[in-house]
Amino acid sequence: MSASPRTSHLKSRNGCLRCKSRKVKCDERKPACQRCEGQNVQCPGYALNVRWSHRHQRQAGSGPSRPTSTAVWNDLLPQDGWPTPPTLPAPKDSAVTVLSPSSAASWASIQNSWMIGLDDSDLSMTLFDPLAATEGAAEATRPVALFGRRSLSPSPAREISHLPTALSQYFFSDVISLYCSWDSKSNIMRGIVETRWQSSSVLNHTIQSMAAACLSEDFPQMLAVARREHDQAMESIRADFPSSTTGRKDILLAYMLLGHTASWLAPQNLATDRFRASWNMLGSIMEDAPDDNAKTLSFFSDTMEYWAMLLVFLTDRRELGNFRRRPGAAMIGPSPSASASDTAGSIDEPHPYSGISRETVKLLTDTGILVFGYRTHMAKVRFMAERDLDIFRAALRDARRLERSFLAHVSPDLVQLRDPGDPQTPLEHLRLIDEAYRCTGLLQLYRVFPDLLSERYTPWCEASLLSPAPGSGRSSITPEERQAWLTKLALHVLGILQNIPFESRTRSVQPFIMVAVSSELRRKSAVCNSDRPRLGYPTISGRNSGDPTRSSLLADGPALDRDEIEVVKARKFIRARLAAYSHVLPLNKVQVISELLKAVWAALDRGEEEVYWVDIARDKGLRTMMG
Structure with missing residues (x-):
């Protein structure tokens, strides 16, 4: 009897490493094959299968590479370049x-x-x-x-x-x-x-x-x-540089990643040149293919907004080039004047960087542009002139507009959002980050423009923070009252972060928030001053510490106010979370953030008045990407 013919089937040599080692069929699904998922193990991935040409890569010992095909793309590259790295002690195969x-x-x-x-x-x-x-x-x-x-x-x-x-x-x-x-x-x-x-x-x-x-x-x-x-x-x-839209999107994403992570290699490199090039590239893609994949284009535009938010508190608006100025900019995402409800309704899935905070990120970007420009100008003013008064009035008008936008903001309804499926980062964590962004923006405005706080000032009440009673302000408040109120707001923001476990992946966006509130964590004098009112601070969890006239915890020795202890605990919380972050993502830029915090708190502890983190970062050159 003749043997039955063997059933033929297609074979593949491109399966995942685990299936190949077991010599079993792999469906080659990415990022994880079905067989590995079915056995509840991590799919190790696939062998390298690169399919590009190497004809443009510079070989060892070869002459200079040919000039670029398009002169305009020379502007995409940094002029200073990296220092020549030492040769690795490796075999010929580098x-x-x-x-x-x-x-x-x-x-x-x-x-x-x-x-x-x-x-x-x-x-x-x-x-x-x-x-x-x-x-x-x-x-x-x-x-x-x-x-x-x-x-x-x-x-x-x-x-x-x-x-x-x-x-x-x-x-x-x-x-x-x-x-x-x-x-x-x-x-x-x-x-x-x-x-x-x-x-x-x-x-x-x-x-x-x-x-x-x-x-x-x-x-x-x-x-x-x-x-x-x-x-x-x-x-x-x-x-x-490719002419196809797909190729340009590859370069746009790569360029965004290279610019946003330039501080990973040189901590104080803000890579504003790459921001400008990325923004122009995105505008070009939008103009050439306005009907292209809306989800992908929305991802790119929101990435630019988040990137801008991290830059504008540390650098001049002019360093951002045509950001929000070029003709096609209006097509990229909702306009800054869009209502909160419209923005919330348009969000389908959280953004990988800004989460559900599209609107608050844009408001923070506008706040940073205003604050940095205003503080930089006023730092140069020695004698007030009429032009300086005009700049002040215009800045105060913009600050009032931003304050109204922050107060009117409504976070997107979590029920209407698609859960991203990350067990470590539920939607509630993203909502808390959105709330922290909102309060952080208000804190910047009230610090830089004291008139805004005076117009709404009442003794601290967390319930009325975002809904101040109309006409409740006073014509003037004392510096002690103002500082106490701002410190309470800073502790409120840190209380929000404390409610998010460190395992949450939102830890990558928290350094910016912690630095932005750091200059309000002023320690009170250890010696009681009877001429000063003893204003109670809330605990870091958001609860008030109790009687504002409570006496010192220590019966003997120097006075020690429990309110000051809450400030010390808040500083320790920031240090601990930042230290843990440095172990998870060990980059030198985290050390720059730590140095900035030390400089801010050292100035506060020396008794300096009107300490503001933006000024210290600018004056001491402690600028780095904080997200």
């Missing part, structure tokens, strides 16, 4: 870096959450593999590959993995979730990158630069890799 045993031990401390749930056979092909504690001393003393794989059976040889592949895996498994305020399969930023990175040279180099920068704290060699990949991404833009 894609592999060898670590000493001590460095390899440090590698073991990196959070490899994507390895959890993998069995022994999966670990045999894992990209990020620390030394096992059970291996012998002779094994531990040998240098190991940075991205090597370890067989569970003793073997003298170690297979070296491809560094770009390892960095790409790390970007998708860790960096995106650290960078965004929420993350899941519905994250549009994740979706765009996962779809395009293997066919886009600029996106590929961009994500490897971001991944290497995140690893540079534990592995200093990675800083040179991050800079090299960054430069190669910029060279890809120079070499061949």
Whole structure:
């Protein structure tokens, strides 16, 4: 009897690493295949399958690259450039870096959450593999590959993995979730990158630069890799700027990421040149393809608004170029004058950076433009002139308009929003961030324009914070009353953040809020002054500390006010959360934020009047991206 013919079926060599190691069929779905999801394990991803041409990349020892094809794109690149990085101690294949045993031990401390749930056979092909504690001393003393794989059976040889592949895996498994305020399969930023990175040279180099920068704290060699990949991404833009809308979107996203994360490589680099180029590029795409994917274009425009919010408190409005000025700007997102209800109704899914705070982010951007410009001008005024009075009156009118907008703002109804599906960041966390943004904006206005607070001043009452009674203000309030009220508002904002657990991915947007309220955390004198009213502060949780005339906690020794203790606790809360953030996202820019906080509180503790964080950041050069 003849044997029955074997059923033929298509085979694929492009399955995920786990399915390939088991020699089973993989549906190749991204970011995770169905087989891995069905077994409740983390899909390790797919092998590198890059399909771009290398003809534009500069080879070692080759002459200068050809000039750019379009002169206008020369403006996209920074003029100063990165310092020449030291040569990595690597073999001829620069894609592999060898670590000493001590460095390899440090590698073991990196959070490899994507390895959890993998069995022994999966670990045999894992990209990020620390030394096992059970291996012998002779094994531990040998240098190991940075991205090597370890067989569970003793073997003298170690297979070296491809560094770009390892960095790409790390970007998708860790960096995106650290960078965004929420993350899941519905994250549009994740979706765009996962779809395009293997066919886009600029996106590929961009994500490897971001991944290497995140690893540079534990592995200093990675800083040179991050800079090299960054430069190669910029060279890809120079070499061949595409004419298709899809290609331009790849470059726009890469350029936004390169600009927003420039501070990862140089902490005080605000990359305003890349902001201007990104805004012009977005306007060009909008004009050429106004009917293109509305969801994608909305993502890009809201990204620009969030980026602008982080910049405008630290740099002059002119550094933003044509932001909101070019003719096509009106098509990008709702107008700043749109009502809160209209904005809330138009939001379908939270933005990966600004969450559900589209309207408050725009209001904060307008506030930053106003505050920075006004404070910078007034800092130069030695003798008041008529022009200075005109600037003051115009600024006060704009401040009143912004105050009314903040007070009238209504957060989007969570029932009408699509849950992003991130168990660590429910919609309630995004609502709390929106409330914190709103109160932070009011705090900036009341600090810089005291007349606004005088017009609405009544003793602190949290219930009436956002709905002051009309005509309830006084013609003048004492400096002590004003400072006490602002301190209570700052503590109220920090109380909102305290209600969000640190595990929430909104931690990536919280540094800006904490810095923006820091200059109101003034400690009162340790010695009681009977001429000054003792105004009670609320606790960080938002509750009032009780009798404002309460005596010192200590019967003997210097006076110690419990209200001052609440301020000290608030400072400790900020330090603790920022320190924890620096361990999750170990970047040098976090140190700049810490230095700014120290400078602000040192000025307050010296008894300086009218301390404001924007002034200190500008005067001391402590400017960095805080989101």
